[in-house]
Amino acid sequence: YGRECAELDRFVYENPDMVLLFAAGNEGDDANSDGVIDQVPPSITPEASAKNILSIGASEGYRPPSENWGGASKSTWGAFFPWAPFDTDYISDNPNGMAAFSSRGPAADGRIKPDLVAPGTNIISVWSRPAAQLGNSGWGEFAGPYRDGSSRSKYCYMGGTSMATPLAAGACALVREYFLKGRPSWNPSAALVKAVLINGAYDLSPGQYGTGATREVFNRPNGVEGWGRIDLARSLYPEKPRTLFWIDRPQGLMTDQHHRLRYRVTDSSEPLIVNIVWTDPPATPVAYRALVNDLNLRVVTPDGTVIYGNRSPGATVPDQVNNVEMVQIDQPAVGVYEFYIEGANVVFPVENPRQTYALAVSGGGAPVGGRFPDIVPPQVSFVSPGDGAALRGTARIEVSAMDDQMIDRVTVKVDGKINLGSRFGAPYVFYWNTAMWSRGAHTITAEATDFGNNTTTASITVVLP
Known part of the structure; x- marks a missing residue:
C-alpha cells in the first residue's frame, strides 16, 4: 500500500460518487511450471491495490477457433507457457476461464484483489489511424464491414486487463444510470455501484481446468477472480424469483454501534447473497494494514447460526482486512435472517468518527415488511x-x-x-x-x-x- 494507493483512496473518500477503475495488470506467470498461475508472490499492479477503486482482472473472451474469428482465436496459451494445461488451451474458448496473463492478487496486506474480472482476450475495439500507420494492429485486424475510405478496417482485436477494464467501466456507467433513472431516482455512491456489481457477479470456480492439481479458481473471494466475473443482467435484473434490494449511505456507524436488518427467505432454491462495501479513509503509505475504519457484516440464520462476511460458517473471528464483505448461502432455509452491520473499530474522521456504507442483497425473498427500515438520509x-x-x-x-x-x-x-x-x-x-x-x-x-x-x-x- 503505497503513495499511489493512498492518493486514489483519498480521492474517492473525498468524492464518494466517483467510481475509479484500474486494470489489475498483465503479469500473470507460472514460474515453477506447475500448470497454475502463481499467486505467490502476487503480481497485482500497485494502483490496482487501492481499497476504494475497482480492480479489474481478465477472464477469457468467447471467440472459439471453430467460429473462424480472427485475432488470436486460433492461438493457445502455449505460446507463453508451453506446458500443460496451457499448451492445448485456446486463448478465447471458455468464458468461465481466466486469461493466463491476468495479474493475480492478493494485495500485500492480504486484501482481496482484483475485485472483479471481465472478458479480456480477443476483444474487438477501435483501431486508431496513427497505430495503423505504424503497423500496429493489436492482435490482428478485424475483418468486419466497418471500413474507412481506404478500405482499412476501423477495428482490431486486442487483449489484456486494459481491455477488460473499459468493459467494466461501461458496466459501472449502466449501474449508475439504473439508479438515476429509477423510481425513486437516486444518486448512487461509488460503494453502491461496487456492491451491486459484486453481488451479481458470476463465480468462475473451479475455472476451466477442473478440480485437480491445476485447478484455476477456488471458491470466491480469491486473488484470481476476486468476487467473480461481471454479470450486469444478474446484478440489476435478476430473474424471478430472485430480487435485488439495497441501502446506500445510511447514517454513519461509530465504534460499537450497529444496524440490524431483517430479511425473509421464501424460496430456498435461490442463493442468498448479501454484501457490504464502504469507502474507507486513506491509510498512511506503507502501512502494515491499509484498513482504517473496520465494519463487520454478521448474518444470523433462522436456526441461530452466525456467519461473518468473507468467512465460513462457524468462524468466530470477523474479517479485519477488507472493506468489502460478503455472505453467500447457496441453499438458504426458509425463514427470517438478520443482517448486522457493525462498527468494529471506527477511528476517522478524528473529530467525529463515523463510517457509512452500501449494502446489496439478492435472493428468493424480501425485507420483513417489504422494505428495509428507513435509515438513509435524503x-x-x-x-x-x-x-x-x-x-x-x-x-x-x-x-x-x-x-x-x-x-x-x-x-x-x-x-x-x-x-x-x-x-x-x-x-x-x-x-x-x-x-x-x-x-x-x-x-x-x-x-x-x-x-x-x-x-x-x-x-x-x-x-x-
Whole structure:
C-alpha cells in the first residue's frame, strides 16, 4: 500500500460518487511450471491495490477457433507457457476461464484483489489511424464491414486487463444510470455501484481446468477472480424469483454501534447473497494494514447460526482486512435472517468518527415488511441559483431532493431565520422577495426530510448587490 494507493483512496473518500477503475495488470506467470498461475508472490499492479477503486482482472473472451474469428482465436496459451494445461488451451474458448496473463492478487496486506474480472482476450475495439500507420494492429485486424475510405478496417482485436477494464467501466456507467433513472431516482455512491456489481457477479470456480492439481479458481473471494466475473443482467435484473434490494449511505456507524436488518427467505432454491462495501479513509503509505475504519457484516440464520462476511460458517473471528464483505448461502432455509452491520473499530474522521456504507442483497425473498427500515438520509442540492450568485428583485430558488424511499418535504430558510415555506412534492421551487433585505451576503439553506424523519441540509451563499 503505497503513495499511489493512498492518493486514489483519498480521492474517492473525498468524492464518494466517483467510481475509479484500474486494470489489475498483465503479469500473470507460472514460474515453477506447475500448470497454475502463481499467486505467490502476487503480481497485482500497485494502483490496482487501492481499497476504494475497482480492480479489474481478465477472464477469457468467447471467440472459439471453430467460429473462424480472427485475432488470436486460433492461438493457445502455449505460446507463453508451453506446458500443460496451457499448451492445448485456446486463448478465447471458455468464458468461465481466466486469461493466463491476468495479474493475480492478493494485495500485500492480504486484501482481496482484483475485485472483479471481465472478458479480456480477443476483444474487438477501435483501431486508431496513427497505430495503423505504424503497423500496429493489436492482435490482428478485424475483418468486419466497418471500413474507412481506404478500405482499412476501423477495428482490431486486442487483449489484456486494459481491455477488460473499459468493459467494466461501461458496466459501472449502466449501474449508475439504473439508479438515476429509477423510481425513486437516486444518486448512487461509488460503494453502491461496487456492491451491486459484486453481488451479481458470476463465480468462475473451479475455472476451466477442473478440480485437480491445476485447478484455476477456488471458491470466491480469491486473488484470481476476486468476487467473480461481471454479470450486469444478474446484478440489476435478476430473474424471478430472485430480487435485488439495497441501502446506500445510511447514517454513519461509530465504534460499537450497529444496524440490524431483517430479511425473509421464501424460496430456498435461490442463493442468498448479501454484501457490504464502504469507502474507507486513506491509510498512511506503507502501512502494515491499509484498513482504517473496520465494519463487520454478521448474518444470523433462522436456526441461530452466525456467519461473518468473507468467512465460513462457524468462524468466530470477523474479517479485519477488507472493506468489502460478503455472505453467500447457496441453499438458504426458509425463514427470517438478520443482517448486522457493525462498527468494529471506527477511528476517522478524528473529530467525529463515523463510517457509512452500501449494502446489496439478492435472493428468493424480501425485507420483513417489504422494505428495509428507513435509515438513509435524503439527498438535497440547489438547482438554482448557484453558490455566489448575485440576486435582485424576486429570486427564484429551485432545489433538487431525492430519497431511497420517499421525500416528505423540503424547507428553505434564509440566514437560518426566515422560512420561505415547505414543499411536499416536486418541483421544489421557492420565491424570495429580496427588496426589503440588506445588501451583502446571505445564506440560503434547504432541508430535505423523508418519511423516516431523516434530514439532510445544503447551503449556498448569495449576494444582494
